[in-house]
Amino acid sequence: GAGVSQSPSNKVTEKGKDVELRCDPISGHTALYWYRQSLGQGLEFLIYFQGNSAPDKSGLPSDRFSAERTGGSVSTLTIQRTQQEDSAVYLCASSLADGVEAFFGQGTRLTVV
Amino acid sequence: AQSVTQLDSQVPVFEEAPVELRCNYSSSVSVYLFWYVQYPNQGLQLLLKYLSGSTLVKGINGFEAEFNKSQTSFHLRKPSVHISDTAEYFCAVSESGAGSYQLTFGKGTKLSVIP
Numbered sequence: 728g729a730g731v732s733q734s735p736s737n738k739v740t741e742k743g744k745d746v747e748l749r750c751d752p753i754s755g756h757t758a759l760y761w762y763r764q765s766l767g768q769g770l771e772f773l774i775y776f777q778g779n780s781a782p783d784k785s786g787l788p789s790d791r792f793s794a795e796r797t798g799g800s801v802s803t804l805t806i807q808r809t810q811q812e813d814s815a816v817y818l819c820a821s822s823l824a825d826g827v828e829a830f831f832g833q834g835t836r837l838t839v840v
Numbered sequence: 841a842q843s844v845t846q847l848d849s850q851v852p853v854f855e856e857a858p859v860e861l862r863c864n865y866s867s868s869v870s871v872y873l874f875w876y877v878q879y880p881n882q883g884l885q886l887l888l889k890y891l892s893g894s895t896l897v898k899g900i901n902g903f904e905a906e907f908n909k910s911q912t913s914f915h916l917r918k919p920s921v922h923i924s925d926t927a928e929y930f931c932a933v934s935e936s937g938a939g940s941y942q943l944t945f946g947k948g949t950k951l952s953v954i955p
Contacts, residue, residue, distance in 0.1 A: 731883075760942060770930065770945035783940055818883060826941035827872060827891060827934075831883035 729753075731832035733819050739838045740809055748804040748835045752821030759802050760822075760829060761794060765815035773817075776802065778824070809839045842867040842933045846946035853921055854954050861916040861949045863931030871933040873914040874943065875905055878928045887929070890914065891936070901925070926953045 732751040740746050752759050761773040772786040776796045787793070791810075796802040806813055816836050820829040847862040865871065872891050876884040888899025895907040905916045914931060928950050932943040 758941070762943075769947045770932075770943075772942045772944070775940050775942055777940065783942070786942075820884075822941065828886060828889065829941070829943065831876075831885070833881075833883040 731819055731821050731830055733817075733832035733835050735835060736833065737836045737838075739840060742811060742839055743808055745805065745807045746809055746837065748806075748817050748837070750802045750804070750819030750821075750832060752800065752802070752819070753830055755823070756821035756830075757799065757824045758822040758826045758829075759796060760820045761802070761804050762818045762820065763788075763815045764818055764834070768815075770818075773804070777826070806837075809837075811839050813837060814839045842869075842871060842935065842944045844931050844933055844944055844946035846929075846931055846949050848949050849947065850950045850952065852952045852954055855923055856920050858919050859917065859921050859925075859951065861929050861931075861951065863914045863916065863946060865912050865914065865931070865933050867912075867933060867935070870936040872936050872941070873905075873907060874932040874934070875899065875903070875914075875916050876930045876932060876945075877901075878930065878948075880927075884930065887916070921951070921953050923953050923955060925951060927951060 757778045759776040775783040791807045794804045816834040818834045820831045822829045843866045845864045853859045874889045875887040890907045898904045931946040934941040
């Protein structure tokens, strides 16, 4: 597709369940970022992938959060044992190798009940 | 580390009036500066960016911003707003030449254009 695609667009889950959020970056973009947007914290960086390099996980809030990127393309963000404070919009962005301009997907709205 | 302060959380303005959304940043290193717009239930769309060169940057939809290094500011302006400009605007910075261009965002300013 032409832009960054995220799925699902909305996800409601019960507290304690695991969830997986998917991001399809723009073709040819080697850099991929995950951000979280919540009412209390605004937009926060979570994790960064660049090509085959080790990801920068410095923004992950706890060890319940993990992400992987298969084949240098699609990425999955996994949240284990979800908590109510995990409710937020999770945004994915991708960019070319020089990384300056990031293109964002429309996000996944996660609600933990 | 960088930080971004958007001084106004909400800005109401009448249609066809000018608007300025304020942004100040703090960083110990050189930065790139960005403004993004977010319409309801949408992702973020880049309005404009400052990388280097001319401090006056023009973006999409008639917006412009001026980088002021001495005041560490990057205020966004539009001379005449339209109803369709109603959205939330985010100022962001990234460290220049870092390899990882992760963005640090301000808290956002909600612009409401009043007919």
